[in-house]
Amino acid sequence: MEKYPKKYPIGTxxxxxxxxxxxxxxxxxxxxxxxxxxxxxxxxxxxxRELLRLQQITILRFLGASLKQVKxxxxxxxxxxxxxxxxxxAVDAEIERWRRLRSIITRASEGLRHQEQPWHYLRNLMxxxxxxxxxxxxxxxxxxxxxLADSPxxxxxxxxxxxxxxxxITAEPTEAEEDFILAAxxxxxxxxxxxxxxxxxxxxxxxSYDEWLTRVREIFGxxxxxxxxxxxxxxxxxxxxxxxxxxxxxxxxxVKRLLDNINRPVIRRMVQAADLxxxxxxMERVYQLIQDALKIRLLxxxxxxxxx
Numbered sequence: 001m002e003k004y005p006k007k008y009p010i011g012t013x014x015x016x017x018x019x020x021x022x023x024x025x026x027x028x029x030x031x032x033x034x035x036x037x038x039x040x041x042x043x044x045x046x047x048x049r050e051l052l053r054l055q056q057i058t059i060l061r062f063l064g065a066s067l068k069q070v071k072x073x074x075x076x077x078x079x080x081x082x083x084x085x086x087x088x089x090a091v092d093a094e095i096e097r098w099r100r101l102r103s104i105i106t107r108a109s110e111g112l113r114h115q116e117q118p119w120h121y122l123r124n125l126m127x128x129x130x131x132x133x134x135x136x137x138x139x140x141x142x143x144x145x146x147x148l149a150d151s152p153x154x155x156x157x158x159x160x161x162x163x164x165x166x167x168x169i170t171a172e173p174t175e176a177e178e179d180f181i182l183a184a185x186x187x188x189x190x191x192x193x194x195x196x197x198x199x200x201x202x203x204x205x206x207x208s209y210d211e212w213l214t215r216v217r218e219i220f221g222x223x224x225x226x227x228x229x230x231x232x233x234x235x236x237x238x239x240x241x242x243x244x245x246x247x248x249x250x251x252x253x254x255v256k257r258l259l260d261n262i263n264r265p266v267i268r269r270m271v272q273a274a275d276l277x278x279x280x281x282x283m284e285r286v287y288q289l290i291q292d293a294l295k296i297r298l299l300x301x302x303x304x305x306x307x308x
Contacts, residue, residue, distance in 0.1 A: 007036050007045040017054050027057060032071055063087050103175060104129060121186075128182045129173075136173060137166040139181060153276055161273065164265040205246065212246065219243050223286045231292035240293040252301040259294050262287070 014021045027033035028044060033054055035044035053074065060070045064087050072078035108125055115121040131139065141162045148158045176196070183192035194209075201212040222239040229236050241250065248254040261267055274283040 007047050010035075010044050010046065013046040013051060013054065016051055017058070019054060019058060024054065027054070030067070032057060032067065032074070064090060107175075107179070124182055124185055128178050128185070131173070131181075133169055133171050136177070136181075137169040140169065141166050143184065153273055157269075157273065157276065161266075161269045164269050168264070168266050204248070215242075215246060219246070220286065223289060224282055227282050227285050227289060229289070231289060232296050236289065236293050237297065240290060240297055243290065244294075244297065250301075252298055255294055255298045255301060259291070259298065262291055262294070 010021055010024055013019075014024055017024075024033065025044075028035055033050060036047045036050055037045040039045065056074065057070055060073060060083070061067075063084070065073070065083060069078060069083055069086075073080055073083055104125070108122060111121050111125065112118045144162050144165055145158070148161070151158065153161075179196075180189070180192065183189050197209045201207055201209045205212055207215075219239055219242050222235075226233065226236050226239065231237075244250050244254055244258060247258055268287075271283050271287040
């Protein structure tokens, strides 16, 4: 016995499903929803089998699937879990796009309160946001070359440093990078940097930037004094523990992040620069001491563990 014996016209299917006749006809014409029968007079008839398929199409379309994806799922050429995984990624990307747009509008709104020429500000903001990866790399290269123009560092070192900077540019700029470029183009760099750093140290360390910088210098002074000590020396470990705390909670995650950062070519180049400018020529050894001490600390911490 046929499971769906009763057949009805397209108007009835529209009432049962809540989908318009025009849409049903479109799905039928593209082969996504073939009718159960076509009468000799050319009328399309459907059954509850087609109603079920139409409901599946409606659900998949609601989830954001394309008609091509819907057809593949119904033909079992694409697994439903795989489609859902792809849609989650698509939704996440869309959420990020709207978050980004909201951030841009917010920044524009806040920036306009302090601008005498609002359209000039908006034009500059949009120009920075639309910069390509290559354009941003070129901008940073030029910025650093100008900054190091009067530096006593060797020219080949400056060129290598600029190249490291440009190589570190990712496809997607951060908001902080965009804001910095905008501030630099408008002659607000020093004020922007001061305010941003001050907010960061107060939010993460509950102290002013001057206090934070004093502690950083004090820690590196301790490392310099201990440069010939073993990395597992208690005094070295006490210094590296303070160094970790200035970058976040004392966890394995924080230590891994510090190790990743300290091994970046740009950071290594900065250490080399300090070596070139420092008559004591100790910074490279201090760098290695910190790195080795961090590795020892990482071995002592299990993932997610916090030491008080």
